[in-house]
Amino acid sequence: MKENPKILIVDDQQQNIELLEAHLIPQGYKTITASNGEEALDKLVEHDIDIVLLDVMMPGLNGFEVTRLIRQDERFRRLPIILVTVLWETEDRVKGIEAGCDDFITKPFDKTELLARVRSLLKVKAFNDLSKNFTNQLESEVSIMTEDYKRSIKKIKSESLETIHRLSLVSDYKDKSERAHINRMSLYSAAIARQMGFKEDSVETLLYAACMHDLGKVAMPDSILQKPSKLDPDEWEIMKQHTIIGAKILKGSDSEYIKMGEVIALHHHEKWNGTGYPHGLKGIEIPAECRIAAIADVFDVLLSKRPYKEAYTLERAFSIIKEERGKHFDPEVVDSFFAIKDKILKIRKQYQSEKKPKFSISLSFFDEDD
Numbered sequence: 156m157k158e159n160p161k162i163l164i165v166d167d168q169q170q171n172i173e174l175l176e177a178h179l180i181p182q183g184y185k186t187i188t189a190s191n192g193e194e195a196l197d198k199l200v201e202h203d204i205d206i207v208l209l210d211v212m213m214p215g216l217n218g219f220e221v222t223r224l225i226r227q228d229e230r231f232r233r234l235p236i237i238l239v240t241v242l243w244e245t246e247d248r249v250k251g252i253e254a255g256c257d258d259f260i261t262k263p264f265d266k267t268e269l270l271a272r273v274r275s276l277l278k279v280k281a282f283n284d285l286s287k288n289f290t291n292q293l294e295s296e297v298s299i300m301t302e303d304y305k306r307s308i309k310k311i312k313s314e315s316l317e318t319i320h321r322l323s324l325v326s327d328y329k330d331k332s333e334r335a336h337i338n339r340m341s342l343y344s345a346a347i348a349r350q351m352g353f354k355e356d357s358v359e360t361l362l363y364a365a366c367m368h369d370l371g372k373v374a375m376p377d378s379i380l381q382k383p384s385k386l387d388p389d390e391w392e393i394m395k396q397h398t399i400i401g402a403k404i405l406k407g408s409d410s411e412y413i414k415m416g417e418v419i420a421l422h423h424h425e426k427w428n429g430t431g432y433p434h435g436l437k438g439i440e441i442p443a444e445c446r447i448a449a450i451a452d453v454f455d456v457l458l459s460k461r462p463y464k465e466a467y468t469l470e471r472a473f474s475i476i477k478e479e480r481g482k483h484f485d486p487e488v489v490d491s492f493f494a495i496k497d498k499i500l501k502i503r504k505q506y507q508s509e510k511k512p513k514f515s516i517s518l519s520f521f522d523e524d525d
């Protein structure tokens with residue numbers, strides 16, 4: 156309980172106020188006074204009041220009305236109010252309780268009764284304050300812990316994604332492709348998925364999963380990956396294995412990114428007409444993310460210099476993608492690809508000029524467009 160609790164005395168009769176003060180001040184209470192309801196409401200806001208002694212019969216707002224107005228203010232919902240009047244009919248008491256008062260005192264005051272009631276309500280107030288402070292503190296601590304937890308999760312996620320991305324770069328180095336192939340290919344995939352109406356979290360999963368499409372190339376012999384001419388049938392059979400090996404490396408993970416990465420690694424060379432590998436899946440048998448990754452991968456490879464080929468012009472690459480609509484590629488994915496041609500070119504421009512590959516990519520790349 157506070158050392159010198161503050162009591163607001165509201166009465167239109169100055170002698171009543173003085174009488175109450177004469178009882179209360181010697182007990183160590185501080186008093187604030189008001190001669191009407193409006194003034195009382197102002198004083199409540201100005202001072203940190205602990206209890207209100209409120210006369211019922213006053214000109215202007217009466218005690219019941221003032222009680223009601225105090226209770227309407229969230230800050231004073233639990234502030235102890237004692238109504239003071241000369242006579243109490245049962246009806247008046249009911250009215251007081253309904254208005255929200257906590258106790259009643261009858262004039263003329265009995266000093267002992269007055270002090271006992273004030274003390275008792277101050278104890279209730281002290282308990283309420285303590286409970287309120289505890290709740291506030293608890294809420295604040297929970298909120299801090301929740302923020303810390305969110306920050307930690309975000310950090311772990313970003314570190315995991317960076318690890319996935321860095322490991323995926325192995326395939327770029329391994330087949331000596333133009334640097335940043337996986338960055339461009341992943342961003343193309345995410346852009347197409349977004350255009351096709353994928354949910355934002357699936358777009359993000361695809362962005363990082365697509366990075367892993369050629370992970371299986373780590374197991375491919377350099378003599379095949381870097382062969383400056385067309386592969387013979389035996390070499391081609393070995394090359395096809397990069398899909399199965401990639402999927403094996405990624406198999407059995409609980410991570411959504413790695414699970415999707417496994418599917419993309421396995422099926423990114425399937426073709427819409429069923430002539431792809433490793434399983435010859437056809438049409439919508441091929442998972443949607445793989446149909447998207449296929450076009451993103453091929454488009455970038457067409458534009459890149461590889462040991463076995465020069466880089467094609469943009470015009471030629473676009474025309475091949477168009478020709479392969481309904482053959483190699485899902486027609487809907489091709490249409491979405493061309494619908495965001497400007498965005499595709501923007502990704503290419505930004506990631507083509509990189510001397511060193513970026514070790515992280517994010518959907519924020521698209522933010523300025525949206």
Ligand SMILES: [Fe+2]
Pocket residue numbers: 368369397423424
């Ligand atoms: Fe591949």
